[in-house]
Amino acid sequence: MKSLKAQNALQKIFFYAGNTIIGIIFVSPLIWMIAASLKPEAKIFANMNSIKTFIPEEASLDNFIEVFRRVDLANVFKNTLTYILLILVLDLLINSICGYALAKFRFRGRKLILSFVVALMVMPMEAILLPMYIEMSQLDWVNSLPALVVPSIAKCFSIYMFYNFFKDIPDDLLEAASIDGSSPIRTFFSIVMPISKTVYATVFILDFVAHWNDFMWPFLVMTGKDKRTIQLAVQSFFGTQPVHYSAIMASLVLSAIPMIVMFVFMQKYYVEGIASSGIKG
Amino acid sequence: MAKIEKLSGRKRDERIAGYVFALPAVGLLLAFLAVPIIYTIYYSVFQYQVMRPNDILFVGLENYKKLFSDSDFWISLKNTFYFTIVVVPVQCTLALVLAMLVSKKYRGVSFFRTMYFSPQLTSMVVISVLWTVLYNSNPNTGLINALLANLGMEPINFLTNEKTAMNSIIFMSAWQGAGYQMMIFLAGLQGIPKDQYEAASVDGATPWQQFLFVTLPNLKGTIKYVIMITMIQAMKLFTQPYVMTQGGPRNSTKTMVYYIYTQGFQKGNFGYACAVAAVFFVIVVAMSLFLQKVTADK
Numbered sequence: 001m002k003s004l005k006a007q008n009a010l011q012k013i014f015f016y017a018g019n020t021i022i023g024i025i026f027v028s029p030l031i032w033m034i035a036a037s038l039k040p041e042a043k044i045f046a047n048m049n050s051i052k053t054f055i056p057e058e059a060s061l062d063n064f065i066e067v068f069r070r071v072d073l074a075n076v077f078k079n080t081l082t083y084i085l086l087i088l089v090l091d092l093l094i095n096s097i098c099g100y101a102l103a104k105f106r107f108r109g110r111k112l113i114l115s116f117v118v119a120l121m122v123m124p125m126e127a128i129l130l131p132m133y134i135e136m137s138q139l140d141w142v143n144s145l146p147a148l149v150v151p152s153i154a155k156c157f158s159i160y161m162f163y164n165f166f167k168d169i170p171d172d173l174l175e176a177a178s179i180d181g182s183s184p185i186r187t188f189f190s191i192v193m194p195i196s197k198t199v200y201a202t203v204f205i206l207d208f209v210a211h212w213n214d215f216m217w218p219f220l221v222m223t224g225k226d227k228r229t230i231q232l233a234v235q236s237f238f239g240t241q242p243v244h245y246s247a248i249m250a251s252l253v254l255s256a257i258p259m260i261v262m263f264v265f266m267q268k269y270y271v272e273g274i275a276s277s278g279i280k281g
Numbered sequence: 282m283a284k285i286e287k288l289s290g291r292k293r294d295e296r297i298a299g300y301v302f303a304l305p306a307v308g309l310l311l312a313f314l315a316v317p318i319i320y321t322i323y324y325s326v327f328q329y330q331v332m333r334p335n336d337i338l339f340v341g342l343e344n345y346k347k348l349f350s351d352s353d354f355w356i357s358l359k360n361t362f363y364f365t366i367v368v369v370p371v372q373c374t375l376a377l378v379l380a381m382l383v384s385k386k387y388r389g390v391s392f393f394r395t396m397y398f399s400p401q402l403t404s405m406v407v408i409s410v411l412w413t414v415l416y417n418s419n420p421n422t423g424l425i426n427a428l429l430a431n432l433g434m435e436p437i438n439f440l441t442n443e444k445t446a447m448n449s450i451i452f453m454s455a456w457q458g459a460g461y462q463m464m465i466f467l468a469g470l471q472g473i474p475k476d477q478y479e480a481a482s483v484d485g486a487t488p489w490q491q492f493l494f495v496t497l498p499n500l501k502g503t504i505k506y507v508i509m510i511t512m513i514q515a516m517k518l519f520t521q522p523y524v525m526t527q528g529g530p531r532n533s534t535k536t537m538v539y540y541i542y543t544q545g546f547q548k549g550n551f552g553y554a555c556a557v558a559a560v561f562f563v564i565v566v567a568m569s570l571f572l573q574k575v576t577a578d579k
Contacts, residue, residue: 015387022382030399032424034412048420066504098306106292107299113307122313124571126517126538127562130545130555133311152422152425154309178291184298186421213404216538220546231406235524238410244504245414252411256403263402264396273462275468 028054037249039087044246063250070240071251075118075146076233081258083148084211091207092200098154099162100188104174114163121156129220134220147221148229152211158203166192167201179249202273205266207212212259230255321479321562324555330548343558354557356532357540364451365515372455373507376462377500381492383463384470392475393461394467398460405457405547409524410455416440416525440526443533450534458514462507469503470496516565 024031031054034042038056041063047053067073068253101107102114114139132151133142169192177187179186193200198237228236234255325345328338348354379397383390400408416439417423420430429436439449473496481491497504519538522528528535530542535543539560545554 011385012387015382015385016389018394019382019393023393024474027396027399029411029424029456030403031416032415045422048422048424051433053424053427069571078350094305094309097302101299105299105302107303110299110303113303116315117310120310122441122513122566123318124513124517124562124565126541127558127565128314128317128321129541130551130558131317131324133322133546135313135317146558150309151313152308156310156314159306175524184295185301188302192455199282213406214402215406217540222488231404234404234410235406238413238524242417248410248414252403252407257405259404267395271464274464 033249033252036246037253038247041244041246058270064254065247066244066247067251067254069232070247072226073233073254076230079227079231080212083145084208085154086145086149087211090204090206091158092156092257095151095155095158095203096162096200097188099159100166100192102159102163105184117159118155121160126216133220142221143224143227148218155207158207161203162199176247198269201266203270206273207215207263208262209253209259211268221256290300305554308324318562321558324552325559327552329552331551340552341504344553347553348556348560353535354540357535357537360447360533360535361516361518361537362481364447364518365512368451368454368515369508369511370548371451371460372511373462373504374390376459376507376556377466379463380470384467396450397463400457401460406524408453409521413440413525416449443530446526446530450525454521458511462511465507466500466503469500473499505575509569512563512572514571516568
């Protein structure tokens with residue numbers, strides 16, 4: 001018994017020591033990024049050969065102010081959040097009702113639509129960029145909000161997540177509602193939606209993160225400087241003269257803040273969303 | 282009688298509701314996913330220059346024939362496969378190791394999990410910009426070369442040497458992405474029944490043997506799934522080379538998606554770029570069908 005206790009203690013020591021060492025090495029690039037964003041430009045590459053490079057000695061927020069001055073960051077954040085929130089509202093509505101129809105309604109073509117959704121899930125968006133771009137220019141949407149929003153609303157993966165969730169709702173519950181005279185559509189909005197907050201939260205956070213990271217599609221369709229999204233602004237700031245590395249680091253940190261905030265508040269749903277995709281897939 | 286009538290009325294309601302609910306999403310999927318796939322293939326048999334949209338010329342399989350003798354296309358194909366074949370085992374192994382490190386539910390474990398997950402909270406663009414600075418070949422500005430200099434090693438031109446550029450991108454990508462797969466592995470690890478470990482340790486199995494004969498067999502399904510999503514993700518490589526190396530040096534980091542972009546959007550050869558895109562599409566779909574088939578026989 002004693003040896004088992006000793007073994008457990010040893011395991012604990014390994015756990016904390018190992019994770020502390022490996023963890024610090026693992027996040028050291030990010031620590032350097034944050035430290036650099038707080039340093040004055042002249043000091044950013046000082047002390048590169050010592051551990052001091054990770055510690056901002058004369059820490060200040062000047063770099064952040066400079067980013068706001070040089071890049072119209074307020075506008076960039078506004079652009080990004082506008083398009084993402086527009087997508088998400090429509091995404092949650094349209095994909096959830098589709099997933100619900102596939103899970104609970106009997107109608108002709110249901111199986112066909114379901115297999116169509118599953119098949120298109122692996123579709124690489126990169127393969128259809130060219131005709132999509134032509135479609136956008138024919139609709140005269142290039143450089144405007146609809147080009148970012150409309151093609152991204154329907155998502156096979158979201159439909160499938162909703163479908164999987166709604167499938168498990170007991171039919172008795174829905175039948176009870178219909179005996180009470182509720183139409184199928186009303187049953188969905190008044191009974192199903194309110195008890196399905198978890199799946200909505202999960203799809204919300206997964207898609208928020210995915211779109212916050214979007215680079216290639218906005219890069220192709222939003223060429224106007226005042227229309228840029230956050231990733232485009234960061235990328236082009238990196239190449240803008242004069243190159244101020246500390247200001248660049250500040251822009252990197254700033255662009256991650258909304259993601260960190262989202263993660264803090266919705267960690268549970270985010271992690272569950274990632275994990276459940278593995279179990280179900 | 283009345284009940285049957287009511288039931289069939291409900292069936293009709295359900296059918297109508299089904300169409301009403303499914304239609305918006307299906308319509309959008311057709312317009313912005315299915316139709317563009319067909320158009321990719323359609324345009325690929327035309328000579329179609331963006332600058333001269335009215336001179337669209339049917340050329341049959343000419344674009345595909347041209348592909349075969351286009352050395353830039355083969356290089357991009359080779360680079361894409363090289364990236365995928367190397368990054369998948371590296372990233373998946375790293376993710377599994379990290380998941381094992383934080384699978385025990387000790388106090389503070391979620392702090393360590395968040396640490397390993399944190400590169401995921403910054404975008405690929407951010408990570409690419411950051412690592413371009415970290416990889417700088419001058420030890421006075423590049424953190425990694427400064428570290429090597431401290432260890433008494435010669436500086437490495439990570440991104441400016443064609444031999445190391447792609448490997449540098451692979452290393453960074455695996456580091457950025459592993460946290461995501463770690464979360465999937467963690468869910469898998471938690472699903473393994475505890476008594477299997479107990480039985481193994483009663484039989485005198487070492488931790489390594491427990492890993493080989495309990496952990497791995499139980500994780501088989503999860504491992505296959507993780508490999509599948511990592512592979513498909515890897516095939517789409519674009520952002521990192523675009524931000525860090527612009528496909529260079531000497532085309533060593535030019536990928537298929539990068540080539541589609543250069544041909545279609547920079548040079549304006551839409552028809553030809555669509556042929557590249559069609560080949561890319563077929564490869565990715567074939568790959569995922571194959572992987573799904575392998576994954577299915579659990």
